[in-house]
Amino acid sequence: MIKLDYSQHQCPYPVVETRKQIMANPGQPLTVLVGDRASRDNVSRLATKMGYQPVSTESGDGFLLTLTPNAKESNTTTQSNAIPETAATGKTVIYCGSDQMGSGDEQFGRVLMINFLTTLLEMEPLPDTVLFVNSGIALTTQGSAVLEALGTLESRGVDIASCGLCLDFYQKKDQLQVGRVTNMYEMVEVQCQAARVITP
Incomplete structure (x- = not known):
């Protein structure tokens, strides 16, 4: 399991770096240590969007997120996020x-x-x-x-x-x-x- 410690960093750093790790290691579970609730919530949303199931537990003054890939979604979701969306979505x-x-x-x-x-x-x-x-x-x-x-x-x-x-x-x-x-x-x-x- 990949272990990441971003507890000393504010957003968006934990989000950006977690995304990089997910992209570099598709389908691999990760733990991410963050220092505040905002980072916890933002990393959780990113993980869900990329096909991972986030589980949060308190750890000292921060939060430990365990990100587990969804079996049916992780590969396709990670691949779809590998190429930035450049076409307008109509939103x-x-x-x-x-x-x-x-x-x-x-x-x-x-x-x-x-x-x-x-x-x-x-x-x-x-x-x-x-x-x-x-x-x-x-x-x-x-x-x-x-x-x-x-x-x-x-x-x-x-x-x-x-x-x-x-x-x-x-x-x-x-x-x-x-x-x-x-x-x-x-x-x-x-x-x-x-x-x-x-x-x-």
């Missing part, structure tokens, strides 16, 4: 890199962003993913004026994802109210594979 991604829309008066920009996100509820089809980066994470955390709208979008199948590193920087990870935590690797991947990326 739409909304990228919120700020809690404001456009440039100019900051307060007015925040009003515009609130209007933009609430108006998304009226769109058909809905976007597939809404990413929140840098000060944009203020929109998914405690005190945001659009929590209800984002919660409705999530309940209708839209993936609401906030940058974990950004939540840490602004010390708001424990204030996340809607959606999930993501990492830079996944955010870049989602945008590269999308048919369109919209930045309000």
Whole structure:
């Protein structure tokens, strides 16, 4: 069994390196030691996507992930991930890199962003993913004026994802109210594979 220790690294490093190891050793079980919950969740999602069954146990101050390949899926899934997807999938991604829309008066920009996100509820089809980066994470955390709208979008199948590193920087990870935590690797991947990326 391949043993990996990324407990001293923050995301996206554990995700990127785990993916490399899975690609280099298709069908082989792995253990991955990570230092925080965000890394645990992100590596688990990657493993599931690549045809592995992740099992997490606490280990000291971190988490030990045991990744076991699914017998019927590991080879085909690993092979499909060996070549990056370059063709657009038809998906739409909304990228919120700020809690404001456009440039100019900051307060007015925040009003515009609130209007933009609430108006998304009226769109058909809905976007597939809404990413929140840098000060944009203020929109998914405690005190945001659009929590209800984002919660409705999530309940209708839209993936609401906030940058974990950004939540840490602004010390708001424990204030996340809607959606999930993501990492830079996944955010870049989602945008590269999308048919369109919209930045309000």
